[in-house]
Amino acid sequence: MKTNDKGGAPRSMLRRKLMIGSAALALGLAAAGVGHAQTPPTGEVNTTGLAVTDDVVKVGILHSITGTMAISETGSVQAEKLAIKQINDMGGVLGRKIEFIQEDGASDWPTFAEKAKKLLVEDKVAAVFGCWTSASRKAVLPVFEQYNGMLYYPTFYEGLEQSPNVIYTGQEATQQIIAGLDWVAKEKGAKTFYLLGSDYIWPRTSNKIARKHIEDHLGLKVVGEEYYPLGHTQFNSVINKIKLKKPDVIYAIVVGGSNVAFYKQLKAAGIDMTKEKPLVMTISVTEDEIRGIGGENIEGAYATMKYFQSLDNDNNKKFVAAFKNMWGEDMVIGDVTQAAYEGPWLWKAAVEKAGSFDIDKIKEASPGIELTTAPEGYVRIHENHHLWSKTRVGHAKSDGQYEVVYETKELMEPDPFPEGYQ
């Protein structure tokens, strides 16, 4: 079974068992077995003229390598390349090696749309792993729907979207937010909340959900809600306001360069987050962002997401080791990076379940696909193309890592159009 002990990387982790539907079980085994005889002929698995030959299948990677978003998207590119390499090392997909074509969205939304069209129309790629901001996803969405492509989108986001052509591997807002608020109300006895965010769709939608949940479901109080323009670097006034209102929890969804300024100034203003008075809770700071903020500036804050690098399970240990082996010891892995890593694996499982690279068959096969080998643990694709996943609460330490202090018992159901939260 294992024919892949070449190269230096620890590859034992690559025995990924994919639990797939019984109809596709035979094909799945054939793919894992690398035998050429078992490779199904191209004519059967590719009826729509995708870039699939007898031994190669082409996919696209579409992220920003240049421009402001390169800060965030680099990790996703690295994770996707790692997943593709690992899949190739264990024999590829339906006996075909994955080759990727990488395009640069350059942090510019029209460029994303243009490159998406190029990947789908000229390169005829079988799937695209990419995008990061909602703006870039919204820009490419019509392209994917018009030319019938498949996009695996890694970022946690505001929800309010569902396309047959997209698999959302990050959490939508309710999954990320509700469990964290429940936890802080129950475990920390929080009664009052101050909501804060950068001024664009994700923080605003997320805070809307948070406010509804705090007021309608928990029966607690929101004492302030504020938005600052993207790139804002001076938070002293709002910090004074927070000191005056004395909330139990500062719920912060600040992003980008503002993030760094916010936490540095919070600390400088004498708010010691380790004392939890007030407690700081965020959904926008992954381990990646902490590198810029500095662990000593955010120590004591809580974050709610589905993945932390410190997760203690075998899948994750192997993933972290492989990631560092490929990209360097000093790498850190955040929530989105892990979600990006799941993209190629979910696509592989869908292709094997469908027994075909055809986009329509993958769309149909995707709901119900399970991944037991994901670093975050077990995930499953919902009918609405989002993932069932657990939500965790992490406690920031001074070394830039989170300690996981809570994890939901059940998988959280993805609900991109939450009723009563809009």
Added chain:
Amino acid sequence: MFADYSWSELGSIFAMQGFAGLVLFSVFVLMALGLAIIFGQMGVINMAHGEFMILGAYVTYMCSNFFQSAAPALMPISFFVAMVLAFFASGALGMLVEMGLIRFLYKRPLDTLLATWGLSLILQQAYRTIFGAREVGVTLPEWMMGSLPLTDIIEIPINGLIVMAITLAITVAVAVVMFRSRFGAKVRAVVQNRQMAGAVGIDTEKVDRLTFGLGCGIAGVAGSAFTMIGSTGPSSGQLYIVDTFLVVVFGGATSLIGTVASAFTISQAQSTLEFFLSGSMAKVLTLLTVVGILMLRPQGLFVLKVRR
């Protein structure tokens, strides 16, 4: 909104708010001074000003890394070493840019806008290639972090005090250089009348180069100081450029006093509005006010009277 609070609480908050306004004022002055020299004195619209600032921030980053590994004992003063290095690094790059690019464009001031914007893109990508796309965390000496608690509520951020001190020092230094030194006299002579200045034997090209270098060097110091309060990444410079131009244009481009006055006006307006309204609305109102005043007084708050 204040009904629920005691007088002492309100007093404390207004004191802190006043301090926050002063810190913002210092930040504005620090980032605008370099540009005021370049734009005001030379008429060059330097869109790459933010990138010169970030060069200073990266120098600080490298310097703090160096001290951490090579001489941990000297860490407490590393920041000031870094600041001096940042001045020279940004200044040197500024002079190079002046030699290679800007000096061909003095007669076409609007083209400097495009050229320096291109330069800013080049520099951003260079930082991205050299330092990586991710933001870097600058380790600062312990004593610069945290706050001084005066009362239960009033806590004075140390980094705010440091920014204010640096701003004061730089402003005084610039004032002395511009108004009390031979070099300053030459700069002012060139600004007022380039031909006459050349005719009396001033090497106008050299003055241009040094002036541009001085402006960029101050940007470097500002970037170095801002590692205390903001982010250091390839495109962090973009966070500052709009506010910087706002301050310089509002103050009256040719006047350094105008720059200081306009920084004070804008920072106090913004920080007060931010306290009473939300962040985005405060920004909108500040910008509207500035636009309104500039419509009535297009030359800015202060004007240097020059015969042209």
